[in-house]
Amino acid sequence: xxxxxxxxxxxxxxxxxxxxxxxxxSPYSYYGLGDVRFRGTHDARAMGGLNITGDSISLNLQxxxxxxxxxxxxxxxxxxxxxxxxxxxxxxxxxxxxxxxYLAVGIPMGKFGASFGLIPYSAVGYKIxxxxxxxxxxxxxxQLLGSGNVNNFFVGGAYNYNQHLSFGFNIEYNxxxxxxxxxxxxxxxxxxxxxxxxxxxxxxxNISGFSYNLGILFNKKIQNNLNLYSSLTYRPKSExxxxxxxxxxxxxxxxxxxxxxxxxxxxxEIPDENIVLPSxxxxxxxxxxxxxxxxxxxxxxxNSSKQNNLFIENSNSTYKNSQRYTIxxxxxxxxxxxxxxxxxxxxxxGFRYDTNGLVINNQTINDYGMNFGLGLPLGVSKIDVxxxxxxxxxxxxxxxxxxxxxxxxxxxxxxxxxxxxxID
Numbered sequence: 001x002x003x004x005x006x007x008x009x010x011x012x013x014x015x016x017x018x019x020x021x022x023x024x025x026s027p028y029s030y031y032g033l034g035d036v037r038f039r040g041t042h043d044a045r046a047m048g049g050l051n052i053t054g055d056s057i058s059l060n061l062q063x064x065x066x067x068x069x070x071x072x073x074x075x076x077x078x079x080x081x082x083x084x085x086x087x088x089x090x091x092x093x094x095x096x097x098x099x100x101x102y103l104a105v106g107i108p109m110g111k112f113g114a115s116f117g118l119i120p121y122s123a124v125g126y127k128i129x130x131x132x133x134x135x136x137x138x139x140x141x142x143q144l145l146g147s148g149n150v151n152n153f154f155v156g157g158a159y160n161y162n163q164h165l166s167f168g169f170n171i172e173y174n175x176x177x178x179x180x181x182x183x184x185x186x187x188x189x190x191x192x193x194x195x196x197x198x199x200x201x202x203x204x205x206n207i208s209g210f211s212y213n214l215g216i217l218f219n220k221k222i223q224n225n226l227n228l229y230s231s232l233t234y235r236p237k238s239e240x241x242x243x244x245x246x247x248x249x250x251x252x253x254x255x256x257x258x259x260x261x262x263x264x265x266x267x268x269e270i271p272d273e274n275i276v277l278p279s280x281x282x283x284x285x286x287x288x289x290x291x292x293x294x295x296x297x298x299x300x301x302x303n304s305s306k307q308n309n310l311f312i313e314n315s316n317s318t319y320k321n322s323q324r325y326t327i328x329x330x331x332x333x334x335x336x337x338x339x340x341x342x343x344x345x346x347x348x349x350g351f352r353y354d355t356n357g358l359v360i361n362n363q364t365i366n367d368y369g370m371n372f373g374l375g376l377p378l379g380v381s382k383i384d385v386x387x388x389x390x391x392x393x394x395x396x397x398x399x400x401x402x403x404x405x406x407x408x409x410x411x412x413x414x415x416x417x418x419x420x421x422x423i424d
Contacts, residue, residue, distance in 0.1 A: 024123040025084050025095035027400050028365060028393065031317055031358055032307050033150055033207075033240075033275060034122035034178065041102065042078045042410030046373020046386040047328030048350025052231035052284035052296045054166065054217050057380050057414040059106045059115065062282075063233050064168030065215035067106055067113030068158035072380060074106045076117075078410035080386075085403045089395050097125070101408070113158045113168075123149040124178050138195060139187040148178035150207055150240075164220050170213040174240060174277075178205045178310060183251065183259075197262055198251045205310055209240030211277055229286040229296060237306065239274040246270050275310060278303045278357075288329070291336075295329035304357030320364075322357030326350065328371065346375030348386075361397035368392075373408075384410040 029035035039049040040062045051062035054069030059076045078101040086093050104117025128144040151174070158168030185198035216232040247265035279302070286296025300323065307319040328350025337343035353368040369390025376383040388406040395401045 024125040025082070025086075025097050026392070026402060027086065027126045027128055028358065028402075029122075029124045030126050030128065030144065030146055031309055031360075032122075032319075033277070033310070034124035034148070036122050037099070037120045038102065038152075041076055041412075042080075042373065042384040042386045042408045043346075043348065043375055043382075043412075045388070045408060046348035046350065046371050046375075046384065047296075047330060048326040048352040048369070048371050049324075050284065050286075050296050050298055050326050050328040050350055051233075051282075052217075052229050052286050052298060053219065053294065058382075058412055059104055061102060061104055061115075061117070061119060063215035063217060063231055064115070064156040064170045064213060065158050065166045065217040065231075067115045067156060067168055068108070068111060068160045068166045069217070070106050070108040070113050072414040072416055073108065075413045076102065076104045076106070076410065078102050078384075078408060080406050080408035083405045083407075086400050087395065087403075088398065088400050099123070101410075111160045113160075114156065116155045117153075119152050119154070121150045121152045121174055121176075133189070137189045139189050141185050141187065143181075143183045145181040145183075146179065148176060148205075150174055150176035150178070152211075154213075156213075158215075164218055166217045168215045168217075170215075172211045172213065173208075174211055174238075175208045178207065179203065180205075180310070185251075185253075194252065198253075200249045200251045200261075200265075202247045202249075202265065204245045206243040207240050207275065208243075209238060209274075209277075211238040212236055225289055227288055227290060227294075229284075229288065229294070231282070231284040231298070233280075233282045235277075235280045237279040237303065238277040240277060242272055242275055242310065244270050244272055276306050276308055278306045282324075284326075286329070291332060293329065293331045296327070298326040300324040300326075302357060307357065317358065317360045319357045320359055322355045324352065324354040326352045330375070341377075344377050346377075346382075348373040348375065356392075360399060363394055363397050363399055365393050365399075380414045382412050384408075384412065386410075 024035040026035045040051050044051045051060050054066035056071035059074050060066035081098045084095045102119040106115040124146045126146045130142040132140050152172050154170045154172040156170035160166045180203040182201045186195040188195050214234045218230045220228050222228050246268045249265040250262040252262050282300040284298030288294030302322045304319050304322045330346050330348045332346050334343040350371045356365050358365040369388050371388045373386035386408040390404050392402045
């Protein structure tokens, strides 16, 4: 058992390396803390992100009350590939990213349960070119480059009050580094020459802080062998510290367009400030038959009007309170079939609509997607495969629309770690 615990911590440390990669290609990751990536384990994502039940061999990382529903110790890991088509009114580009999405361990303890792990909260990865030409035919070019992420290490516990009701909580430490580079140059289009040396501003934001997540799960058998499910989660508002550094330098370009520095970077002192993680309340209901089918819906309310930007010059962007709507479910033809593997497969589908809260040029950046997935049983373990087709943003008001496809794979391994030793 000790070896298994050591292995779990080793995998979590390894996950830190995986989470440090550039996990998004969205230009909207320029705003706030970046592109919020985590929407649950891949079995939940295949139902649109629906997280209203607890399971004996599967982790529900969105509602910590589910930990006490575990019967076997469970290790969960998931990754995904994102294929993104970005377009505005004139151009279209493609981008692809592969990322590790979560690593977690859940441990049953009778009426109690515990879990710990690493999940990504958000990711930053963009390259934006802004060009304007004045009346003197002077081209002003500004290039914005961003990378980094904010990760979440959590420890949580849960308690079964009775067979119907359970409570849980997570304590989460959020950490990461977000880098932003801005380059500005001016060209005379009449003579095709540089008007003046360009400027380069490099910003680095070291982010850290605690957040908390509270959860309740309730289920009860009603008439005709049907079960009623309900879920409530609440994340209070948190503020993360940002340790900022900024360097300024002059740059120029050779005849081949290669950049070189004219002056050494000069560090500029800028005040540190906190960035807000808004409060969020989620409420879900569902109905189903054990090991056969389930259909449910969930709605989330976020006080995202309190969100602020790392890059304070975003005068064209604001935030408003947001909602997220999810409907989804699963179907198992015959979970205990001996002669048909396909009858034991879990078939999932879902839909989600997220108003997001971000407003740019008076346009709300909405995000919606259709999800499908399969749960492939491997004894008491399983492989979850998911497919998502979605759209975010708009081409109106000079903005960018993203049409994306996500392919996700999750692995859930279950075993009994704590066994009594029998001596004959």
